[in-house]
Amino acid sequence: MSELAHFQRQFADGLAQPLAPAAPMRIYLNTVMLGAFDALAANFPVTQAILGERAFEALALAYARSHPPEQPILTLYGDRFPDWLAVQPIARELPYLADVARCEQLRGEALHAADAPVLTPVMLESVEPDRLLTLKLRLHPAARFAWLQSPAMAILQAHLDGFEGELAPEWKPGGALFTRPGTTPLGHTLDSPSHRLLGGIRLGERLGGAAQAASLLFPESPIGDCFGHLVRQGAFAAIHC
Structure with missing residues (x-):
């Protein structure tokens, strides 16, 4: 069998194999969640300081799953985060938390405005x-x-x-x-x-x-x-x- 025929046979056999699990897609999704978390941590540092790192991470990832980023630029990501925080159980323990996040959101908007x-x-x-x-x-x-x-x-x-x-x-x-x-x-x-x-x-x-x-x-x-x-x-x- 010629080298060309051998290559063609290998190529055809490869196409016939079942697809492997979509690990690259999982990596991509994890990267999206990581980017969303990093953006929230950068945009709401005082909220993070009040909650502590572990509690903030859990809340931020929960928010990112329910409100995934819609734009590739995450500078102002989290515009609905304060309202989302206001209806979470943590709001009963820290009734000022959502308002603090709202202030941070306004501060970020002021920073990036024209x-x-x-x-x-x-x-x-x-x-x-x-x-x-x-x-x-x-x-x-x-x-x-x-x-x-x-x-x-x-x-x-x-x-x-x-x-x-x-x-x-x-x-x-x-x-x-x-x-x-x-x-x-x-x-x-x-x-x-x-x-x-x-x-x-x-x-x-x-x-x-x-x-x-x-x-x-x-x-x-x-x-x-x-x-x-x-x-x-x-x-x-x-x-x-």
């Missing part, structure tokens, strides 16, 4: 007071905020600052704001009037209308001061005067 000039107090100095109230401001692309039912921002900030010891923050609802006036996201606590002001502006209200609505809801709060704080924190995109 760049844009930030509105500064200097830019507003040349705006006439009457015109100021008619401005239709835009939130900065990196601004992210939410209202939470736990002191999650205090817990998150303590972990980011390297606090060691037992945390005992006052248990009350509060807001979280993340901005990125430079290259690093900054976290801020958000009170109710400021949250209403930001919410109105996000919905398209003019500054005067948003400020009036916040003032009616919270008549004892200096809404002008709230707005000034938000400007200094980098919550708004620059305007062209």
Whole structure:
């Protein structure tokens, strides 16, 4: 038998053999789970620190199995992780955990958001007071905020600052704001009037209308001061005067 005929016979015999178990596919799936776990650990480091490595690994892998990555880039993977955590049994033991994860999600979104000039107090100095109230401001692309039912921002900030010891923050609802006036996201606590002001502006209200609505809801709060704080924190995109 010629070498060519021998090769053809071997080739045909090989095709006739049953397929071996799909080990490469199992390796691929394991790689996907590993990538998803690594992404969650990178995106939610404080959540991992609160839970501990073993508990976080178990929860992260369970989430990855029920919500496998849909995109090859895992930078923002885990957008549903906080809501998923909120309905897990661990939420009964750690009722602030989902809110902490939600803050980390907002912080990650602020980090990877588009760049844009930030509105500064200097830019507003040349705006006439009457015109100021008619401005239709835009939130900065990196601004992210939410209202939470736990002191999650205090817990998150303590972990980011390297606090060691037992945390005992006052248990009350509060807001979280993340901005990125430079290259690093900054976290801020958000009170109710400021949250209403930001919410109105996000919905398209003019500054005067948003400020009036916040003032009616919270008549004892200096809404002008709230707005000034938000400007200094980098919550708004620059305007062209």
